[in-house]
Amino acid sequence: MSVDLEKLAQEEYKYGFVTDVEQEIAPKGLNEDVIRMISSKKNEPEWLLEWRLDAYERWKKMKEPRWAFLRYPKIDFNDISYYAAPKSNPRPKSLDEIDPEIKETYDKLGIPLEEQKMLAGVAVDAVFDSVSVFTTFKEKLAEEGVIFCSISEAVEEHPDLVRKYLGSVVPRGDNFYAALNSAVFTDGSFVYVPKGVRCPMELSTYFRINAENTGQFERTLIIADEGSYVSYLEGCTAPQRDESQLHAAVVELVAHNDATIKYSTIQNWYPGDKQGKGGIYNFVTKRGRCVGRSSRISWTQVETGSAITWKYPSCVLEGDNSVGEFYSVALTNRRQQADTGTKMIHVGKNTSSTIISKGISAGEGQNIYRGLVEIGKNAEKARNYTQCDSMLIGDCCGAHTFPYIEVRNSTAHMEHEASTSKIGEDQMFYCRQRGLSAEDAVSLIVNGFCKEVFKELPFEFAVEAEKLLSVSLEGSVG
Amino acid sequence: MLEVKNLHVQVDDKEILKGMNITVAPGEVHSIMGPNGSGKSTLAQVLAGKETYEVTEGEVTFQGKDLLDLEPEERACEGIFLAFQYPVEIPGVANTYLLREALNAKREYRDEKPLKHIEFAKLAREKMKALGIDEDLLKRSVNAGFSGGEKKRNEIFQMQILEPTLAVLDETDSGLDIDALKIVANGVNSMKDSGRSFIVITHYQRLLNYIVPDFVHVMVDGKIVRSGGKELAYELEEKGYAGF
Numbered sequence: 001m002s003v004d005l006e007k008l009a010q011e012e013y014k015y016g017f018v019t020d021v022e023q024e025i026a027p028k029g030l031n032e033d034v035i036r037m038i039s040s041k042k043n044e045p046e047w048l049l050e051w052r053l054d055a056y057e058r059w060k061k062m063k064e065p066r067w068a069f070l071r072y073p074k075i076d077f078n079d080i081s082y083y084a085a086p087k088s089n090p091r092p093k094s095l096d097e098i099d100p101e102i103k104e105t106y107d108k109l110g111i112p113l114e115e116q117k118m119l120a121g122v123a124v125d126a127v128f129d130s131v132s133v134f135t136t137f138k139e140k141l142a143e144e145g146v147i148f149c150s151i152s153e154a155v156e157e158h159p160d161l162v163r164k165y166l167g168s169v170v171p172r173g174d175n176f177y178a179a180l181n182s183a184v185f186t187d188g189s190f191v192y193v194p195k196g197v198r199c200p201m202e203l204s205t206y207f208r209i210n211a212e213n214t215g216q217f218e219r220t221l222i223i224a225d226e227g228s229y230v231s232y233l234e235g236c237t238a239p240q241r242d243e244s245q246l247h248a249a250v251v252e253l254v255a256h257n258d259a260t261i262k263y264s265t266i267q268n269w270y271p272g273d274k275q276g277k278g279g280i281y282n283f284v285t286k287r288g289r290c291v292g293r294s295s296r297i298s299w300t301q302v303e304t305g306s307a308i309t310w311k312y313p314s315c316v317l318e319g320d321n322s323v324g325e326f327y328s329v330a331l332t333n334r335r336q337q338a339d340t341g342t343k344m345i346h347v348g349k350n351t352s353s354t355i356i357s358k359g360i361s362a363g364e365g366q367n368i369y370r371g372l373v374e375i376g377k378n379a380e381k382a383r384n385y386t387q388c389d390s391m392l393i394g395d396c397c398g399a400h401t402f403p404y405i406e407v408r409n410s411t412a413h414m415e416h417e418a419s420t421s422k423i424g425e426d427q428m429f430y431c432r433q434r435g436l437s438a439e440d441a442v443s444l445i446v447n448g449f450c451k452e453v454f455k456e457l458p459f460e461f462a463v464e465a466e467k468l469l470s471v472s473l474e475g476s477v478g
Numbered sequence: 479m480l481e482v483k484n485l486h487v488q489v490d491d492k493e494i495l496k497g498m499n500i501t502v503a504p505g506e507v508h509s510i511m512g513p514n515g516s517g518k519s520t521l522a523q524v525l526a527g528k529e530t531y532e533v534t535e536g537e538v539t540f541q542g543k544d545l546l547d548l549e550p551e552e553r554a555c556e557g558i559f560l561a562f563q564y565p566v567e568i569p570g571v572a573n574t575y576l577l578r579e580a581l582n583a584k585r586e587y588r589d590e591k592p593l594k595h596i597e598f599a600k601l602a603r604e605k606m607k608a609l610g611i612d613e614d615l616l617k618r619s620v621n622a623g624f625s626g627g628e629k630k631r632n633e634i635f636q637m638q639i640l641e642p643t644l645a646v647l648d649e650t651d652s653g654l655d656i657d658a659l660k661i662v663a664n665g666v667n668s669m670k671d672s673g674r675s676f677i678v679i680t681h682y683q684r685l686l687n688y689i690v691p692d693f694v695h696v697m698v699d700g701k702i703v704r705s706g707g708k709e710l711a712y713e714l715e716e717k718g719y720a721g722f
Contacts, residue, residue, distance in 0.1 A: 448570030
C-alpha cells in the first residue's frame with residue numbers, strides 16, 4: 001500500500017502540549033518526609049498518615065513485579081517527584097477562581113469546565129497532576145444525595161465513608177504499585193451514591209499529567225449503596241516528552257445489594273514516539289467488589305495510549321447472583337506494549353462473568369491479554385464466558401494470550417473462545433475497491449472488530465472512542 | 479472507454495495474462511468466457527488494482543487515463559466497479575455504513591457534497607425494493623453470515639448505489655438459483671445506458687440469456703483467442719473449450 005507512510009508516522013500526538021503554569025513541585029525522591037509533606041498539604045487526619053506510612057513500609061519490602069510480558073528499563077523511584085500542584089487557588093469555589101491557563105488546558109482538551117458548555121448530563125472532576133482543580137455539577141448531584149468530589153475533599157468532608165472503604169478493595173499491601181500508590185496518592189475522585197438512587201448524570205474524571213519528572217498517583221473510590229446505579233468515565237492525556245513518566249493509580253469500586261457500577265476508561269496517555277522514546281508507564285490496579293447480592297460491576301476500557309500498560313481491572317463476585325463484566329479494546333502501535341486483561345473471582349453462588357477482549361497490534365506494538373477466571377469452592381453454578389480476539393496489522397507486531405482458569409466447583413460452566421487474525425488484505429482491497437482510502441479502510445475494519453466493546457460505552461464516548469482509534473492507527477498502514 | 483493493450487501479468491513469477499487485448503466502448507456489454515485458470519478473474523482483479531498482481535508489460539487506459547497508475551480507491555472513484563466473485567466478510571461493519579462511506583468518498587472525489595443519512599437511506603431503500611432485498615440486510619455486517627445468493631445480490635445492490643461507468647462482474651452468476659439469477663440480471667439490465675459499460679465474466683452461457691452481450695470473448699491461457707457476437711456463447715455451450 002503506497003500510502004505516504006513517513007508523513008503519517010510523524011502525525012503528532014494531539015494532546016502533547018505543555019501548560020505553562022506555576023507549580024509547586026516536591027523534590028525528587030521517596031521517603032517518609034515526602035509522605036508527611038503530601039499528607040499535611042492535604043490536611044489529612046492522623047490515621048491516614050499512618051496508613052500511608054504503613055503502605056510505604058510494606059512497599060520497601062516488595063519487589064517490582066517482572067512477570068508481565070513487558071520490556072522497559074528499570075524505573076528509578078528516587079528520580080521521580082511525587083507531588084506537583086498548580087500554585088493558584090487550591091480549591092476554587094467557582095470557575096473564576098481557576099487559573100485561566102488551566103481552564104484553557106481543559107478547553108483545548110475538549111473538556112470545557114463551564115457547565116453550560118459541557119455535554120449535557122456529564123459531570124466532570126478535573127485532575128491536573130497531583131490535584132483536582134475543579135468538579136462540575138456538584139450542587140446538582142448533591143440534590144440527589146450523590147457525593148462527587150475529589151478524594152482529598154472527601155477525606156475532609158466525609159471522613160467516615162473514606163475510612164470505611166479506602167483499601168477495602170485494594171489493600172495497601174496488595175501489590176508493588178498499589179502499595180506505592182497507597183503511600184503517595186495525591187488526588188482522584190470520590191463517588192458515593194446513596195440507597196436507591198440512580199445517579200442522574202454520567203460522572204467523569206479527566207486526568208491530565210502536565211509537570212515534568214513527576215508521577216501521577218491518583219486514587220479513585222466509588223461506592224454504590226443498595227439498589228443504586230452509577231456510570232463513571234475516566235479520560236487521560238499527557239504532554240509529549242522524551243522522558244517516560246510513571247502513572248500508578250488505584251481504583252476501588254464497591255457495589256452493595258442490587259447496585260450497578262459501570263466504569264469506562266478512555267486512556268490516551270502519550271504513547272512515546274516511533275523509536276519508543278518517552279511515553280507514560282501506566283501501572284494501574286483496578287478492582288471492584290460486588291459485595292451485595294445481585295450487584296453488578298462492568299468495566300469497559302479503550303486503551304490506546306501509554307508506552308507501557310500493566311492493568312487488570314477485576315471483579316470479586318462475593319454476593320450471590322452478582323455479575324462482573326470486562327469489555328476491552330487495547331491498541332498498540334509504534335513501540336507500545338500492553339499487558340492487560342482482567343480477573344474474575346467467583347465467590348458467591350450463581351455468579352456470572354463476561355470477558356470480551358479485543359487486542360489490536362500495529363507497527364511494532366506488542367499486545368498481551370492476561371486473564372484469570374477463578375471459581376471458588378462455594379461458587380455453585382458460576383458461569384463465565386470469555387472471548388479473546390487479536391488483530392494484527394503489518395508483520396512487525398505481536399499478540400499474545402495468557403488465560404488462566406482455576407475451577408474448584410464442579411457445577412461451574414466455562415466458555416472460552418479465542419481468535420487471532422491478520423487484518424485481511426482482501427478486506428482492505430474490498431473497501432478500497434468501493435472507494436475508501438487505505439487509512440479509512442483500516443479504521444473501518446478495526447472499528448468493526450471492536451464494535452462489541454464500543455457498544456458498552458456511553459453513547460457520546462463511543463463516538464469519541466471510534467475517532468481516537470482512527471487517530472491512533474494513523475501510520476499503521478504500510 | 480477502456481483499452482487493454484498487450485497486458486502481461488504475473489503472480490509469484492508465474493505469468494497468468496500473456497498479452498491480453500480488449501477494447502470496450504461506452505454503452506457496450508462484453509462477456510468474457512473461458513475455462514478455469516485461463517486468467518479471467520486475474521483480469522478483473524488487475525483492472526480493480528489488486529496489488530498482488532504484477533503487471534510486467536502492456537498498458538491499460540480508462541477514459542484517457544493510465545489506469546495502472548492509479549490506486550484502487552482512485553480507480554473506484556473514477557468509475558470502476560468490481561462485483562467480486564467471493565465477496566469478503568467484514569464483521570461488525572454495517573453494510574449500510576460501508577456503502578455510505580464509499581458513496582461519499584466517491585462524491586468527495588468529484589467535489590460533490592456528501593449525502594446525509596436520511597438522503598442515503600432513501601436512496602438505499604429505493605434500490606433495495608427493486609432488487610427484492612430485505613431491508614434487514616442493510617443493518618447486518620458486510621456479507622457476514624450472508625448466503626451465497628445474498629452476497630451476490632449485495633454486490634449488485636452496491637453497484638446500483640455507486641453507479642459506476644465500468645462494471646466488471648466476476649462470475650456473479652455462479653452459485654445462484656434461477657430466481658436469484660434473474661434478479662441479478664435485472665439489476666444489471668436496469669442500469670444499462672449509453673454511457674455505462676459492462677464486462678461480464680462467466681463460465682456459463684446461461685447468464686447471457688438474461689444479460690445479452692454485444693461481444694463475447696473466449697479467453698484461454700491468458701489471452702483472448704476468439705471474439706464474436708452473442709452466438710459465440712451458444713457455440714461454446716455446445717462444443718466446450720476443447721477446440722481452442
